[in-house]
Amino acid sequence: MTVLTAGAPVTLRRGHLSAWVLGAVGVVVLLVTAGLFAVTPLEGTAGFVIVAAALFLAAQGVVSTVVEGRRRAIDRTVTSAVVFAFLLALVPLVSVLTYALRQGAHRFDVEFFTHSLRNIGARDAGGGAYHALIGTLQQVLITTVISVPFGLLVAVYIVEYGRGRLAAAIRFFVDVMTGIPSIVAGLFVLSFWTLGLGQGFSGFAASLALTVLMLPVVVRASEEMLKLVPDSLREASFALGVPRWKTILRIVLPTALPGIVTGVMLAIARVTGETAPVLLTAFGAASINTDPFHGPQSSLPLLVFQQAQDAQQTAVNRAWTAALTLILVVMVLNLVARLLTRRNRLER
Amino acid sequence: MSERMLPPDRELDPQVRSTGTTVVAGDDARLPGAPGGGLLPRTGGRSSVRRGDRVFRGLSVGAGVGLLGIIVAIGVFLVYRAIPALQADKGNFLTDQNWDPNALPPVFGIVALAFGTILSSLIALVIAFPVAIGVALFISHYAPRRLAGPLGYVIDLLAAVPSVVYGLWGIFFLNDVIKGLSAFLHDYLGFIPLFAADGIYGRSILLASVVLAIMILPIIASLSREVFLQVPAANQEAALALGATRWEMIRIAVLPFGKPGIIGATMLGLGRALGETIAVALVLSPAFIVSLRILEPGQGNTIAANIALGFGEATANGRGALIASGLVLFIITLVVNVIARAVIYRRKEFTGGTL
Structure with a gap:
């Protein structure tokens, strides 16, 4: 408003930076950065990219302030910063995947x-x-067999029956439970099952620890899906005289099933990669142990951990191959789960 | 609080009442005042129906209570196992920097471990937070609509990579990068106590923090993205209609709305960083010492990593001590998580993801 009273002719339109000007700024920045790296002791590809990005933000800000004004300049700077942040986040993902593939x-x-x-x-x-x-196969299978029915029942309670303080408490603590560190789950089973009941190390103990981690994930995913089932379906079923439990088992759960399957697969992917609880409960073994209920057992992530601690290149190579296998398993589970969601999505 | 936490699928009730429809099971129990949301019809009905409902409801209530029981049991059993070791401790558990629970007499304290845990997690948070918010904004407000979904999925893949893989990558790849960065930080910013060093870099708290930052970034990003997407379009359009640039719109409409979500997401990320075990155990060169020198190896350790590394050689008393340290970790993460969830729950329509 103050601008209008200033007396000078006012235009509401400011200049606009075209793409080629920005491109030119970019090229100049790259040249300047290259010069800097040639003259000063700066070095490294990562350093180059970071310095260039910072210089570009600054240069673009200055040019834009001059041509377009301060507000547009800030907007441009934030836009570029946001894009850089996204690209920066991709770096570790790409780096981990390519490095794991190579090693x-x-x-x-x-x-x-x-x-x-x-x-x-x-x-x-x-x-x-x-x-x-x-070991991984057996442990994850047992974990799934325990967690899925248990988790589904909790989700059914929360969505279909839950009222009042108890339901509120359960909902809240399911969320809190997702944050329990995996090592604490391992310690719990160690102190309760392995030491407390004197059961010793076993694959089943690892499954119990993984259950503590998988359960809240299954509950949350199923809960979200059950909530999406339209109430009209339930009402129609009630109107036909179908009792509540049958309505849940025959109508609600089947309708939500595809989404629940997706959630379960993501949960499986998560526990498959867990190392710490398996270390404390199954301990690891070098030999084949096909009995999950007796004796120490290894698992894929645990093998990675234990081989990586050896300084020998042969052991490290084994660790990398196991890690690559683990990545492949987890990624495939994730991809399939996402594709399933895309195909059978319940509309909100 | 309890009002807000009710599941939002209860629109059924008013309809049922207003239309006077008789629902076979649970109709009268749905009326206000019915205790605990019971579903059994009070009036006589077919007994098989009632039994089926009773059994099924009992199962699901049992599962819910069982889940609460697990959380309680975790606390109880950790305390139970920790007490003998704590009694045998000849040092002060809260203030002693040593960690020799396997020695005779055992002397151990939590302070060095707790300090390293919190320091590494806070540094991870400082690194991850701005990037995560940028990523969330990019996906919710900057990326082309069509690409937003797939790009969000790519970021979620970061969370799918197992922590042991990050650890492995941290030792063999990232360590070299961090060494260079450490030398740079020490050369130019060495006057800051954090960046003090004697010329040896790598396998340091900084390396652990960067790995942690990568691991918590997708958590903060995906939760923040969800809140950003829930900002009412009317607020955003109003800002734009007043001539705001995109950033100004985000500053005045999106960020204030998303603040509780961002805080909650950040706390969840912090909780994850505090409890992360294997990645830290692999990359860190551990030492039981309270030190701010984050560039050097052997200048710290974390509770979780110490459990993983010390477990193999631990005596009975050593295991008890590790369980005691796990109890401390459990309490710290529980507090952080409860605060995070409480902040998130204040915004009713936002319930958080499954991460």
Whole structure:
């Protein structure tokens, strides 16, 4: 408003920076950065990109302030900063995946998937993750068998029956439970099952610990899906004289099923990658143990952890291949789960 | 509080009442005043229906109570197992920097571990927060509509990578990058106590913090993105109609609306960072010391990492001590998580994701 009273001719339109001007700014910034890196002790690709990005933000801000005014300049700077933030977030993902692919390829062979580490020292070549694959498979399977019905029942309680303080408390603590550190879940099963009941290390103990981690995820995912089931379906069922429990089992759950399957798959992906609770409860073993209820067992993430702690290159190579396998399993689970959601999405 | 936490699917009730429809099961129990939302019809009905309903309801209530029981049991059993070790402790558990629970006599204290845990998590938060908010804004307000979904999914994939893989990548790849960065920080900002060093870098708290930052970034980003997407279009359009630029619109319409969500998401990220075990255990060169020197190896340790690293060699008393430290971690993360969830719950329509 004050501008209008200033007397000078006022235009409401300010200049506008075209794309090629910004491009030119970019090129100049790159040249300046290259110059800086040639003259000063600065070095490294990462450093180059960061310095260039910072310089670009500054240069764009100055040019835009001159041509377009302060408000537009801030807007431009924020826009660029937001884009840079997103690109920055992609860097570790791309880096982890490509690095794991490169390092994991060394031992991605038949022997790796068909042999255990029995009698294989850190320096020895060969050996594999067969025992760990078995362990992971059994532990995750048992975890799923326990968590899914348990979690579904909790979700049914929250959505279909829950009222008052108890339901509020359960809802709240399901959310709090998602934040329990995995190592604490491991310690819990260690103190309750392994030490308390004197059961010793076993794959089943690991499953119990993983259940503590998987349960809240299953509950949350199923709860979201059950809420999306339209009330008209329930009412129609009630109107036909169907009792409530049958309505839930025959109408509500089947309607929500695709979404629940997605949630369960994501939960499985999450617990498959857990290391700490398995370390405390199954402890790890070099030999094949197909009995999840007795004796120490290994798992894929645990194998990665234990092999990575060896300084020997052969062990590290095994760790990378196991890590690559783990990434592939988790990514496939994630992708399939997302594709499922896209195909059968209940409209909100 | 309890009012807000009710599941939002209860629109059924007024309709049922107003239309006077008789619902076979649970009609009268749905009326206000019915205790606990019971569903059994008070009036006589077919007994098999009633039994089926009673059994099913009992199962689901039992599961819900069982879940609460697990949380209580975690606390109880950790305390139960920690007490003997704490009694055997010849040092002061709260103030002693040593950690020798396997020695005779055992001397151990939590202060060095707790300090390292909180320091590394806070640094991780400082690094992750601005990037995560930028990512969330990019996906909710800057990226083309069509791309927003897939791009959000790509960021979620960051959370899908198992922590042990980040640890492995941290040792063999990121460590070299951090060494360079550490040298730079020490050379130019060495007067800050945080960046003091004696020329040896890597395997440091900073490395652990950067790994943690990468791991909590998708959590903060995806939750913040959800709140940003819930900002009423009317508020945003009003701002734009008044001539606000996109940033001004975000500053006056989106960020104030999203503030509780951002705070909650950040606290959840903090909770995750505090409890992260394996990645830190792999990348950190541990030491039981309260130190601010984040660039050097052997200048700290975290509770969770120490449990993973110390478990293998622990004696019975050592295990008890580790459980005691786990109890401290449990309490810290529980407090952080409860605050986070309470902040998030204040905004009723936002319930948080499954991360």
